[in-house]
Each structure stands twice: as C-alpha cells, then as structure tokens.
Amino acid sequence: MSIFQKWELESDILDAIISRGWDEPTEIQLDSIPLARKGRDIVGQAKTGSGKTAAFGIPILERCKSQGVPQSIILCPTRELAVQVSEELELLQGKKGLKIISVYGGTDIEKQAKILSAGCDIVVGTPGRVIDMTKKGHLDLEKISIFCLDEADRMLDMGFFPDILWIIEKIPNREQNLLFSATFPDEVLNITEEIMNDAAHVMSDDLEVDIPEIDLYAVRIGRANKLWVLGRLIANMSENGQMLIFSNTKRMVDVIVERLGKFQMKAVGIHGDMPQKKREKLLSNFKSGNEKILVATDVAARGLDVDGITVVVNYDLPDDTEAFVHRIGRTGRMGRKGEAWSLVSKEDKGSLQKIGSTWGLEIPFVETPELPDGMDRDPVRKRDDWDEVADSFGMVKINLKIGLQDSTKRALSDWIVSQAKIPEIIIGEINQSDENTEVEVHVAKVAYVIDVIKARDYNGRKLKPEIIEI
Numbered sequence: 107m108s109i110f111q112k113w114e115l116e117s118d119i120l121d122a123i124i125s126r127g128w129d130e131p132t133e134i135q136l137d138s139i140p141l142a143r144k145g146r147d148i149v150g151q152a153k154t155g156s157g158k159t160a161a162f163g164i165p166i167l168e169r170c171k172s173q174g175v176p177q178s179i180i181l182c183p184t185r186e187l188a189v190q191v192s193e194e195l196e197l198l199q200g201k202k203g204l205k206i207i208s209v210y211g212g213t214d215i216e217k218q219a220k221i222l223s224a225g226c227d228i229v230v231g232t233p234g235r236v237i238d239m240t241k242k243g244h245l246d247l248e249k250i251s252i253f254c255l256d257e258a259d260r261m262l263d264m265g266f267f268p269d270i271l272w273i274i275e276k277i278p279n280r281e282q283n284l285l286f287s288a289t290f291p292d293e294v295l296n297i298t299e300e301i302m303n304d305a306a307h308v309m310s311d312d313l314e315v316d317i318p319e320i321d322l323y324a325v326r327i328g329r330a331n332k333l334w335v336l337g338r339l340i341a342n343m344s345e346n347g348q349m350l351i352f353s354n355t356k357r358m359v360d361v362i363v364e365r366l367g368k369f370q371m372k373a374v375g376i377h378g379d380m381p382q383k384k385r386e387k388l389l390s391n392f393k394s395g396n397e398k399i400l401v402a403t404d405v406a407a408r409g410l411d412v413d414g415i416t417v418v419v420n421y422d423l424p425d426d427t428e429a430f431v432h433r434i435g436r437t438g439r440m441g442r443k444g445e446a447w448s449l450v451s452k453e454d455k456g457s458l459q460k461i462g463s464t465w466g467l468e469i470p471f472v473e474t475p476e477l478p479d480g481m482d483r484d485p486v487r488k489r490d491d492w493d494e495v496a497d498s499f500g501m502v503k504i505n506l507k508i509g510l511q512d513s514t515k516r517a518l519s520d521w522i523v524s525q526a527k528i529p530e531i532i533i534g535e536i537n538q539s540d541e542n543t544e545v546e547v548h549v550a551k552v553a554y555v556i557d558v559i560k561a562r563d564y565n566g567r568k569l570k571p572e573i574i575e576i
C-alpha cells in the first residue's frame with residue numbers, strides 16, 4: 107500500500123494520482139500534505155522539480171467543492187506558470203469536476219469574464235489580471251478560504267507585494283495560507299509572518315537551498331565569443347536533448363535567436379514583450395519537444411516543468427542570486443540528470459562569485475568543450491576579443507620577453523611608438539622584472555601593435571608579445 111493510499115485521500119484524487127503512475131509522494135509532499143489537510147498554514151521550501159505543485163495542489167483540491175464560487179486562489183509570477191499549475195491541478199483532480207480557471211494577462215478580458223461568470227471553484231492566476239477581474243466585478247474573492255502563493259518569495263518581493271496585499275484585503279474569509287518556493291531569502295521569511303497564522307515551516311534546516319543533481323560548469327569567455335561557446339554547446343547536445351538559454355534582457359533574447367538562426371541553429375525565444383498567444387504557442391512547442399532550443403529572459407526562470415531540458419545555459423549571469431537557482435532548476439527535474447553552463451565574461455565575474463558564495467556552490471571553470479567527433483568546423487567562428495582583456499581604462503597588458511638589464515622602459519616605449527607610428531598616449535604603464543616587461547597598450551591599437559612587435563626585432567631579439575589575461 108502506498109502512502110498516497112494510506113492517507114485515504116478523496117477517491118477521485120487518489121485515482122488520478124494512481125493513473126498518473128505516481129508511486130509515492132515526494133519528500134515535500136510527504137511533509138506538507140498531512141499538515142495542510144489539517145488546515146495548517148505552511149511555508150514550504152523544497153528544491154526545484156521536487157513536486158511542490160502537488161504539495162499544495164492536493165490539499166486544495168480536496169478542500170474545494172464543486173459550487174461554482176471561488177474557494178481557493180493560487181497566485182503565480184508568470185502567465186505560463188499559471189497555465190501549467192492549472193493544468194497540473196486539472197490532472198490531479200481526476201473526475202472530481204471542480205472548475206479550475208486560469209486568469210492571466212494578455213488574453214481577451216471579455217472572454218475571460220464570460221468563463222468566470224459560468225462558475226469557478228479554483229482560480230490560478232497572475233496578480234495583475236486577478237486584480238483587474240476583481241475590480242471589474244467578474245471575480246468574487248469573498249468565499250475564498252485557501253490562499254496560495256507559488257514561487258512565494260518572488261510574489262512577496264517588492265515587485266508584486268503591493269498587488270498581493272491588495273488581493274489579500276479582498277479575501278475576508280482567508281482561513282489557510284500555503285506558500286511554496288525553492289528559495290526563501292530571510293527578508294521574505296519575515297514578511298510571511300505578517301500574512302500567516304502560526305505557519306508550519308517545512309524546509310531544509312539550514313535554510314540553504316538544496317540544489318538538485320545538476321552538473322554545473324562555467325566558461326570564462328568574453329562577450330564577443332559567447333556565441334562561439336554556445337555553438338559548441340549546441341553541437342555537443344545529445345540527439346534528444348533540449349536546451350534552455352537565459353539572457354538578462356529581452357533585446358538579447360531576440361539577438362541570440364536571430365544570430366543562431368544565421369548560423370543554421372534553429373532556436374525560438376520568449377520574453378515579456380511578445381504577444382501572449384505566441385508565447386504560449388512557442389512554449390507548448392518546446393514542451394512537446396518540437397522545438398529543441400529555447401532562449402528566454404527570466405520569465406522562464408521559475409517553475410516551468412519541461413521534462414526534456416538537458417542543458418541550461420546562462421548566456422549571461424543573472425543579477426540576483428535566487429534567479430540562478432531557479433534558472434538551473436529547469437533541468438534535473440524529479441531526479442533526472444542535467445547540466446548547467448554559465449558563460450562568464452569580465453562583467454559576469456562578480457555575479458558568479460556572489461552566486462557561488464551565497465549558495466555554497468562549487469562552479470568550476472572548464473575549457474570550452476571540443477567539437478564532437480565528425481564535426482570539423484565550428485558553427486560560429488571564434489573572434490579576437492580585445493575588450494575582454496582590457497581594464498576599465500581600456501588598457502590591455504602585454505608581456506614582452508625582455509628584462510631590466512636589456513632595455514630601459516623609456517627606450518622600449520620609444521621603439522614601439524616609432525615602429526608602430528602611434529601616438530605616445532597609446533602606451534600606458536610599463537613594469538619591468540629581471541626577465542620580462544609588462545606594457546599597457548590601448549585596446550584600440552593593441553592588435554596592430556602586437557603584429558608590429560612580432561614582425562620586428564628589438565636590438566636583434568624577438569620580444570614574443572603575450573597578452574596578460576585579467
């Protein structure tokens with residue numbers, strides 16, 4: 107007898123669980139479902155892909171009755187997640203017959219109003235549209251008793267918090283609160299106490315996230331060559347693999363999709379400026395495996411459950427450390443294997459360090475993977491990337507094989523200036539040791555200066571210029 111059976115869940119729900127082929131509850135389900143069924147408030151934290159939706163979904167489905175008035179509301183940060191959560195609840199209710207309606211922006215308001223007025227037992231929505239529908243009188247929150255936040259830390263951050271408070275005020279009969287996420291920063295935990303009653307905290311003891319078994323790698327690479335690395339990662343993808351690439355801006359998402367296309371790598375992109383219909387269509391094509399590569403902003407960082415994602419790429423590193431955990435958590439779901447690559451330029455180095463130390467993660471730097479056997483040309487060629495080795499003043503340090511005894515700084519600098527016919531200002535500081543001389547050259551001329559130095563002899567010797575990485 108499984109634990110699901112021992113719980114003596116409502117039969118429709120138990121049947122649905124069995125017909126989905128679920129054998130046992132996951133840990134978060136095991137810990138939180140019994141408490142939630144008793145009516146307790148819960149703050150639930152568990153790693154990405156560990157079945158949090160059912161952890162709050164099952165008790166909600168059990169408590170609600172088919173009455174045609176909303177008895178529970180679940181709020182999510184993105185439209186796609188609202189759709190996914192409502193679909194998951196639909197599967198979990200089996201034949202119970204509750205009306206589960208998703209309410210989110212970018213869709214026809216009139217149509218949605220009609221659907222709602224035909225009766226609704228559970229609302230799954232994004233805050234903006236829920237507020238809209240409530241203000242317009244299409245949604246009545248009066249009879250709601252169970253209030254739930256998925257991705258709760260995001261819902262309680264500065265961006266959403268005022269909306270959440272507005273909604274809470276419209277729920278006079280709020281009896282139970284269920285808050286779930288993979289991450290709960292301290293400042294958010296404090297806020298949860300303001301809206302909850304004696305909540306049970308179901309979470310890892312040390313409040314450190316526990317991260318699924320995802321292999322993490324970082325590649326040190328300048329912005330100009332991120333696409334080259336991406337080409338390599340795509341070339342190395344397994345045949346049935348799927349890749350989710352994150353970028354920080356909508357504009358970059360478009361650029362990456364376009365440039366991959368130019369190099370014969372088909373990818374689609376989603377971000378917040380696209381029409382909702384298109385977003386949904388692309389995402390469903392990705393979920394079904396028809397699209398292999400999806401490029402996205404953080405709209406796709408949280409919650410999305412796509413079995414097939416084998417590789418997550420951070421084309422750039424997110425500014426906030428929680429986002430990293432959620433991004434990489436799109437792979438490695440339910441104990442599957444996954445890998446996450448971070449492309450780390452000069453600008454990203456600080457973020458990576460912060461992420462590593464916040465979560466106690468080892469993210470080793472590795473070489474860009476080789477091309478797979480049988481492939482002899484890079485999908486995208488590697489370029490010189492001088493900006494990556496320049497400091498904030500635009501100076502690149504090069505090392506010359508000539509020491510203190512062999513030349514003065516002045517003589518060397520005069521020689522470079524005269525040979526390359528460049529203004530003196532192009533040369534910056536010079537430092538000498540017994541064997542070597544480090545010369546700063548401005549990024550605008552460095553490639554050319556290096557070529558000149560390579561081509562000439564200085565007092566009969568080769569200077570062998572080498573770039574010093576910063």
Ligand code: ADP
Nearest residue numbers: 128130131132154155156157158159160411440
């Ligand atoms: P989370 O919200 O923790 O990231 P999800 O709720 O999206 O995770 O669940 C991840 C996947 O695991 C979903 O595809 C879900 O259907 C599946 N799942 C959830 N609970 C179980 C279970 N007890 N047994 C098997 N699969 C499960």
Ligand code: MG
Nearest residue numbers: 158159256409
């Ligand atoms: Mg989730």
